[in-house]
Amino acid sequence: MEAILYICHGSRVNEAAAQAVNFIKECMKRQSNIIQEYCFLELASPTIEDAYATCVQRGATKIIAIPVLLLTAAHAKHDIPDVLHKMKNLFPEVELKYGRPIGVSEKMVDILEERLLETKRKITDQSLILLVGRGSSDPDVKKDLSHIADLLQIRMPNTTVKDCYLTAATPSFEDALIQVESYPVNQIFIIPYLLFTGLLMQSMEKAIGEIQRTSEQEFVLCHYLGYHPKIEKVIGERIQELSGESAYVSNYA
Incomplete structure (x- = not known):
């Protein structure tokens, strides 16, 4: 059986x-x-x-x-x-x-699009999307998440999609937040590539809150993937x- x-x-x-x-x-x-x-x-x-x-x-x-x-x-x-x-x-x-x-699947990209639509904000050429993975020292993690970011970029041709990581891979989420301040965009959508809530989501919310206090850009935190x-x-x-x-x-x- x-x-x-x-x-x-x-x-x-x-x-x-x-x-x-x-x-x-x-x-x-x-x-x-x-x-x-x-x-x-x-x-x-x-x-x-x-x-x-x-x-x-x-x-x-x-x-x-x-x-x-x-x-x-x-x-x-x-x-x-x-x-x-x-x-x-x-x-x-x-x-x-x-x-x-x-792994890499078009269905996962469908979910990312859904998470962006849920924000009720219009994505323009003045927007940037940060796809945030958990991270790992294993190079396959960065390869796969970068591939997923590329697939999302194809669906969002008028904006820029970048990947970053919470741990053990570069660029780190904190570094990515600092880098986007120099980009000619006024709105940053942040998608946590996570299955569930937890300490990592809490750390992201804290980092976004801190940078939003001094930045003129708008940071929009999307819902994590969920099940x-x-x-x-x-x-x-x-x-x-x-x-x-x-x-x-x-x-x-």
Whole structure:
């Protein structure tokens, strides 16, 4: 029997963990698999180990593990596979397939457009869009987010789209805020490329508030991505990739 194991990041913020659980429960409704479990890599429960064991106890002979992560970085390449390898050794009779994170998708660009429209402000050639990622020392994170920024730029040809990062990559969000003051624009839209609320959103709000006090430019903070229905569709696609004999299997599994 085939089980689906949804692996979320986890957060110290209870609201963020609750948002993840509610989203996964919606994803589960779209799949016919009887055995479906969710878990967290860190900072919340159940753990990957616990949820994997639950799948086996419920009768799984094959587990499809889906990392519910925005981009491919150390968590998707190393941290999650390390735990899955340990569980595979504990239950060698159970087949394991490990899928891709959400990654680059036109559906994600659709959500970015929606977040901009929600502000009810007109985007002009005097506007600039900052796409703000969590960041990582892994170069694939910057490559993928830059690609997403390029796709958004194609849809917004009359303005400029730039990417920046909250941690471990350049340009930093703080540096980007300083740099845009020298640009000939009067309005900066800031889109947090984050799945959930939390400490990073709080730090962004604080930084924007500080720079807005002395700047003549308007800084517009958009809503974070959230667990959007289109992300649910991408998760469904990642599950489908692992179906059949010619299924895609992540190189990191």
